[in-house]
Amino acid sequence: MPRKANKKAKVNKTKKEKKTKPFSRLRGMKDVLFDDYRYWELVIKKANDLAKIYSFKRIETPILEKAELYERSSGKTSDIVSKEMYVFIDKNKERVALRPEATPSLVRAYIEHGMFNLPQPVKMFFLGPLFRHEKPQSGRLRQHTQFDLEMFGEASPVADAQLISIAYNFFRELQIDVQIQINSIGCKECRGEYVKKLLSFYKERGKRSKLCKDCKKRLTKNPLRLLDCKEQSCIKVREGAPQIVDMLCEECRQHFIRVLEYLDELDVPYNLNPFLVRGLDYYTKTVFEITPIIDDEKEVKRQISLGGGGRYDDLVEFMGGRPTPACGFGIGIERTILKIKEKNIPLETREKDIVFVAQLGDQARRKAMMLFEELRRAGFNVRQSFTKDSLKQQLEEANRIGAKLCLILGQKELLDETILIRDMDSGVQEVIDYKKISSEIEKRLHNEKK
RNA sequence: GUGGCCAUAGUUCAAUGGUUAGAACAUCGGAUUGUGGCUCCGAUAAUCCGGGUUCGAUUCCCGGUGGCCACCCCA
Numbered sequence: 001m002p003r004k005a006n007k008k009a010k011v012n013k014t015k016k017e018k019k020t021k022p023f024s025r026l027r028g029m030k031d032v033l034f035d036d037y038r039y040w041e042l043v044i045k046k047a048n049d050l051a052k053i054y055s056f057k058r059i060e061t062p063i064l065e066k067a068e069l070y071e072r073s074s075g076k077t078s079d080i081v082s083k084e085m086y087v088f089i090d091k092n093k094e095r096v097a098l099r100p101e102a103t104p105s106l107v108r109a110y111i112e113h114g115m116f117n118l119p120q121p122v123k124m125f126f127l128g129p130l131f132r133h134e135k136p137q138s139g140r141l142r143q144h145t146q147f148d149l150e151m152f153g154e155a156s157p158v159a160d161a162q163l164i165s166i167a168y169n170f171f172r173e174l175q176i177d178v179q180i181q182i183n184s185i186g187c188k189e190c191r192g193e194y195v196k197k198l199l200s201f202y203k204e205r206g207k208r209s210k211l212c213k214d215c216k217k218r219l220t221k222n223p224l225r226l227l228d229c230k231e232q233s234c235i236k237v238r239e240g241a242p243q244i245v246d247m248l249c250e251e252c253r254q255h256f257i258r259v260l261e262y263l264d265e266l267d268v269p270y271n272l273n274p275f276l277v278r279g280l281d282y283y284t285k286t287v288f289e290i291t292p293i294i295d296d297e298k299e300v301k302r303q304i305s306l307g308g309g310g311r312y313d314d315l316v317e318f319m320g321g322r323p324t325p326a327c328g329f330g331i332g333i334e335r336t337i338l339k340i341k342e343k344n345i346p347l348e349t350r351e352k353d354i355v356f357v358a359q360l361g362d363q364a365r366r367k368a369m370m371l372f373e374e375l376r377r378a379g380f381n382v383r384q385s386f387t388k389d390s391l392k393q394q395l396e397e398a399n400r401i402g403a404k405l406c407l408i409l410g411q412k413e414l415l416d417e418t419i420l421i422r423d424m425d426s427g428v429q430e431v432i433d434y435k436k437i438s439s440e441i442e443k444r445l446h447n448e449k450k
Numbered sequence: 451g452u453g454g455c456c457a458u459a460g461u462u463c464a465a466u467g468g469u470u471a472g473a474a475c476a477u478c479g480g481a482u483u484g485u486g487g488c489u490c491c492g493a494u495a496a497u498c499c500g501g502g503u504u505c506g507a508u509u510c511c512c513g514g515u516g517g518c519c520a521c522c523c524c525a
Contacts, residue, residue, distance in 0.1 A: 021499095027516070079523050083451070101525090130525080135451070137519065144525060214522080230522080279523070289524095305525065332525030360484060395486035403486095410484060424486075 028142030075281030111321035120153030150328030161262030307331035356398035
């Protein structure tokens with residue numbers, strides 16, 4: 001009986017308070033709000049500048065592609081494709097995917113637009129969102145943004161080294177300390193030899209039983225990935241395993257050595273990591289990852305990578321193009337911003353020389369709106385809030401945005417053909433001739449700079 | 451995908467099995483109808499969702515959702 005009464009009360013309550021439920025974002029998706037966007041501008045500017053200097057041209061490709069594109073290029077067994085890709089059937093019953101990485105689309109574009117007819121190498125710059133259905137945490141989103149550079153039609157180790165050096169400079173110039181992890185996984189031929197040897201190593205007595213579940217699968221599906229398993233028991237088994245750098249064919253060995261030599265000369269610090277193999281099928285020869293250098297030793301283990309890439313000499317042909325050597329890398333914008341925030345690197349200070357135009361009364365407002373346009377065209381950094389009626393609110397706004405000067409136009413000034421000019425720092429204001437506005441502003445801004 | 455911790459105004463944080471869930475910052479209004487910053491006064495604004503235990507749940511329990519962290523993997 002009392003319970004019933006309670007339920008009734010509850011129903012009434014919910015009826016009374018029933019509001020439309022506010023919508024919320026999808027999990028793992030982030031809005032970039034005003035303050036955050038200042039970091040984006042900083043990072044994107046750096047990306048743009050570097051790309052331009054090194055002659056990479058921007059390209060944009062659709063976010064939606066055939067699912068098969070990624071299955072073929074990145075490999076059906078790769079984690080990105082098998083576990084994380086957003087795949088669905090569209091209205092034409094086509095299997096489509098939200099792009100989980102940039103390279104396959106860029107390879108597709110290179111082939112589809114016959115870019116082998118352009119002067120080689122073709123250097124591309126990509127900046128856009130990628131989608132992976134991961135379990136989100138900080139630095140891991142379901143939609144993230146990558147800055148990608150890819151170079152097609154260049155087999156020289158100079159290309160590898162240059163890309164790595166660009167990536168390195170990107171971070172260094174944003175004042176983020178990073179380290180390059182680098183390895184070579186050889187070409188079809190020498191990797192084939194190596195995998196055979198690796199497998200025979202793992203077939204030695206009792207080793208298989210010590211491996212984790214995933215590694216047992218890797219034995220048949222993707223043996224190279226045995227090398228970078230983080231499972232303790234697997235790491236133990238791995239000791240004494242043959243290393244691929246020792247088994248590279250002459251061409252691959254020379255290539256790798258030269259990449260390292262160039263890096264030495266460019267003063268790019270790197271760390272040879274024989275266990276770095278990366279999770280995508282298409283890599284050949286050079287592979288690398290960029291990780292932050294962390295002061296706190298306890299944290300060393302959980303360093304997330306800020307970027308990665310490598311060479312993929314067989315992919316263009318494999319995807320139906322002419323044989324074309326290529327290499328590239330991607331950098332995570334959100335993770336980069338996270339690092340910048342961690343380091344408390346100060347952002348650029350407030351805008352300079354803001355002139356605020358304030359008005360009182362409708363007549364004055366009309367004239368002020370015209371004045372605003374004139375000043376804007378004359379190149380002044382003007383601001384306004386013409387929707388506000390009270391002068392108090394307008395000055396408040398001027399103060400908030402850090403205006404240097406405020407022009408005040410009211411009925412009185414309208415009749416006298418004058419205007420008030422107020423210095424926002426000192427609070428001193430003067431009546432000046434309306435016709436002399438420009439020169440008076442100029443004078444005051446100029447004085448300030450001295 | 452697996453495991454751990456968590457969920458209160460816009461934000462950061464309080465409090466409580468029982469009258470009205472409290473503060474700071476932010477926002478809006480006023481003190482000041484033609485003058486911002488400082489001050490004072492006031493207002494708006496929250497217990498994630500669903501179920502259970504209970505006379506009574508925001509508090510305890512279960513489930514969901516979301517967040518953080520670790521792992522897997524990656525940017």
